[in-house]
Structures are given as structure tokens and as C-alpha cells.
Amino acid sequence: MRELDVRQIADAVRDMCIKINYELSEDMQSALKKAAETEKGELGRQILGILEQNLEIAADDSIPICQDTGMAVVFLEVGQDVHFTGGSIEDAVNDGVARGYTEGYLRKSVVRDPLDRVNTKDNTPAVIHYSIVPGDQVRITLAPKGFGSENMSKVFMLKPADGAEGVLEAVVGAVREAGPNACPPVVVGVGIGGTFEKCALLAKKALTRPVGSSSDKPHIAALEKEALARINELDIGPAGLGGTTTALAVNMETYPTHIAGLPVGVNICCHVNRHIQTTI
Amino acid sequence: MEKKISLPLTDEMISSLHAGDMVYLTGTVYSARDAAHKRMIETLEEGKELPFDIRFQTVYYLGPTPAREGQVIGSAGPTTSSRMDKYTPKLLDLGMKGMIGKGKRSPEVISSMIKNHGIYFAAVGGAGALLSRQIKKSKVIAYEDLGTEAIREMYVEDFPVIVVIDSEGNNLYQR
Numbered sequence A: 001m002r003e004l005d006v007r008q009i010a011d012a013v014r015d016m017c018i019k020i021n022y023e024l025s026e027d028m029q030s031a032l033k034k035a036a037e038t039e040k041g042e043l044g045r046q047i048l049g050i051l052e053q054n055l056e057i058a059a060d061d062s063i064p065i066c067q068d069t070g071m072a073v074v075f076l077e078v079g080q081d082v083h084f085t086g087g088s089i090e091d092a093v094n095d096g097v098a099r100g101y102t103e104g105y106l107r108k109s110v111v112r113d114p115l116d117r118v119n120t121k122d123n124t125p126a127v128i129h130y131s132i133v134p135g136d137q138v139r140i141t142l143a144p145k146g147f148g149s150e151n152m153s154k155v156f157m158l159k160p161a162d163g164a165e166g167v168l169e170a171v172v173g174a175v176r177e178a179g180p181n182a183c184p185p186v187v188v189g190v191g192i193g194g195t196f197e198k199c200a201l202l203a204k205k206a207l208t209r210p211v212g213s214s215s216d217k218p219h220i221a222a223l224e225k226e227a228l229a230r231i232n233e234l235d236i237g238p239a240g241l242g243g244t245t246t247a248l249a250v251n252m253e254t255y256p257t258h259i260a261g262l263p264v265g266v267n268i269c270c271h272v273n274r275h276i277q278t279t280i
Numbered sequence B: 001m002e003k004k005i006s007l008p009l010t011d012e013m014i015s016s017l018h019a020g021d022m023v024y025l026t027g028t029v030y031s032a033r034d035a036a037h038k039r040m041i042e043t044l045e046e047g048k049e050l051p052f053d054i055r056f057q058t059v060y061y062l063g064p065t066p067a068r069e070g071q072v073i074g075s076a077g078p079t080t081s082s083r084m085d086k087y088t089p090k091l092l093d094l095g096m097k098g099m100i101g102k103g104k105r106s107p108e109v110i111s112s113m114i115k116n117h118g119i120y121f122a123a124v125g126g127a128g129a130l131l132s133r134q135i136k137k138s139k140v141i142a143y144e145d146l147g148t149e150a151i152r153e154m155y156v157e158d159f160p161v162i163v164v165i166d167s168e169g170n171n172l173y174q175r
């Protein structure tokens, strides 16, 4: 049994909230750079150039990359041999988010109730997904999510007979419908299988996988590639103004499912796809 | 085509702008997003005046991050315009001329734009750090309690936008 003070978690969450809102992870930076080289449209290339410049200004002048610094989504993978001390783990995560968003000059975008809509003024609470894993460490993945793209996300309850082609149509259709609203070029997280809620969660998790990596299942890796190719033929392009770069990546995750179902979650993320990880 | 425009807009300027034009705006714009729109419409329904004279003005769909010491404003890119669609025709009827945001507009908004001779610009979504550099002054003028969603009067210089929907209803997103 390893004792772990929850304040360590809080501090890590604070630091990650700030860091990732000012500087994208390496995989995203190089994907954008590569896109600027391969984009065929002139306006598209111009927009991608603006996005690269934006990243430089954000880092140099300490201005968040985007004004929507997101709702904090936290995946906590907790080793089963960890014993938390010093308070509640949920409070610690929210304390880290509150400090990160306040001390980091990030936007407070969370309301306490979806209908009365009063701002909580510190961006809490986070959306926390826990899982228990072997070992005595805690892995924290933070993915602040902007809602321009979150709002364009979808769950489809397909039929088994729809198969791979059905999945492709669902994914490409969701991106087509999102069009310019989701701040393309987008990153598409897809969850296939499980249940209604599981596929949505897988889709969210898929967005935290490095852009440029592929699924370790060959048939899924092939599907990712095909989906990306079809999406980039939509001519939505950077900022929705046309071009060959509508998506930077399609990341798919799967899970076993029921004999009667083929759930598909499509979580769309913009080019400000923020994900950061640390292990304590 | 690239054009420089001094705000406030005039009907002649609007007529000269077409979907696809790159425009650099200089002058005053007002920030307002979801909560400010809701409150403005409620204010009108109560028979009261809007907190600023909206005639010939340009509204920027924006909720910035807080400014650091020495900065005019934090990150300041556009939010998705379609969430304002429900409120927009009313504001166009009152004389608002320009809107800056990102993404699609509803058919109701587009027909109101044609009727009222309005124009819709897009700024590059997710480029809030870069765009903030073109904002030279910013002052909260109403609804301060809404935090990031308050109404700000802002002075912008060479603020880069693209005409997405012009006053004739031509739409760059529908190529």
C-alpha cells in the first residue's frame, strides 16, 4: 500500500491546466505543422499559417491559445495499491482546477446548473472519470474541452448489419454536419462498441491518444485511415473555408458489445486539442 | 479581395463587401455572447433600452480570458455564432449591422440580414492569442456580473475577418 497525499494530485492538476492552455502537446504541434505543408488550398494554407502563428504568440506572450479554455475533463487511473490521504480526491482535483484556472488567467466557463446557468467563477467542477488499475501509481490525463466542437459531437446506435461502412458514414456525417462550427481542422475521437455511455467515453478517451498514432488493431487502424481520407475530401478545410485539411486525425477505440448493437460515439475536437498526462 | 474598413459600418460599405472578401476592421465593436444576448432581449421585452446604441454597430461574439497585468485583454477569438441565432433578427431589426463570429447561421438570420442590410464576418476560430493583439482598448460597459460574458466596448485595429455572408445572402460556407 502506498500512501499518497491528495495535495500532490491537486498541484499536478493545477499545473497541467495552465500548461496545456498555453502550449499544445508535441503531437498536435507537429500535426499542424505537417498540415501547413500538405494543404493544397491557398486560403487553407493561409489559415493554417495563422494557427501556427497563434501558437507562437500564445507561448511567447502568455496568452491562452484559445479563449475557450474548456471544461476540465480528467481521467484518473488509480493504482489499486494507492491509499489517498489528506482529504477527498474529488475535492483535490477540483481544487487543482480552480487554482489552475484562476492563477493561470484562464476563462471560467462552467455554470453550476444547466438550466439556471450561474457561473461558478472558478471553472469547477471538473468532469472526472475514475478507473482502478493494478499498481501503486496514479495516472492523470487532463483534457480541457472547448464546446464549439463538443456541441457537434454525437452518439449513434447503429445496427450490427451497418458494419464498418455504417461506422464510416456516421463519423464522416458528423464531421460534415459540424462544418465550420467546430473550428476545423478537427481531431475526431471515435468510440465503437460497449453501451450507450461507454462509446461516448471511449470517444473522449480516443481524443487523448497522440495524434499520428494508430490503433493497435489492424482492422481499426485501416478504418481510421479510411475515415480520415473521406473526411479530408469534404472540402470543409481550415476554418471551414475550403481545403484538403478538414481533420488532422481520426482516433478510434473499441470495446466488446452486445449481439444486438453497434454503438458509435463521435467526439469532435477542434485544432486546439488539449491533452496532457502525468504519473505520480 | 483585401479591404480596410473603418467602423461604424455604413450602408455603402456593406454594399461594397462580398462573401469571400478579407477585411481588416478598425474602430469600435461590442462583445456579446449567449448570456448577454439573452439579457438584451429580456431588457427589450421589458420595454427598456439596450445598454448601448446598437444602430450601425458591429457585435463580436466573444467571451475572452482574463487579461494579465499590462494586457488589454486575454485570448479573444470568436465563439460559435449559431447559438445567437435565436436573438439575432431582433437586433438586426433594431439597426445592428455587423456580426463577427464563426460557423453557420440559420435561414431566419440570413433572411433578416437581407431585409436589414446586415453583414456577417468570421474571424479564425481558435486563434484567440493572435486576434487579441488587434484589440487596443477594452472596457466592460454592461452586465459586469456575467464575467467573461459581459458586454465590452472594444477598439480594434486592422482586425482580420472574412465576409462569410454578405447583405445579399451569398454564403461562403456554401461553396
Ligand code: SF4
Pocket (backbone or CB within 6 Å): A066, A067, A068, A069, A070, A145, A146, A147, A148, A149, A150, A181, A182, A183, A270, A271, A272, B077, B078, B079, B125, B126, B127
Ligand atoms: S472549438 Fe476549440 S478552437 Fe474553437 S473556440 Fe472552441 S476551444 Fe477554441
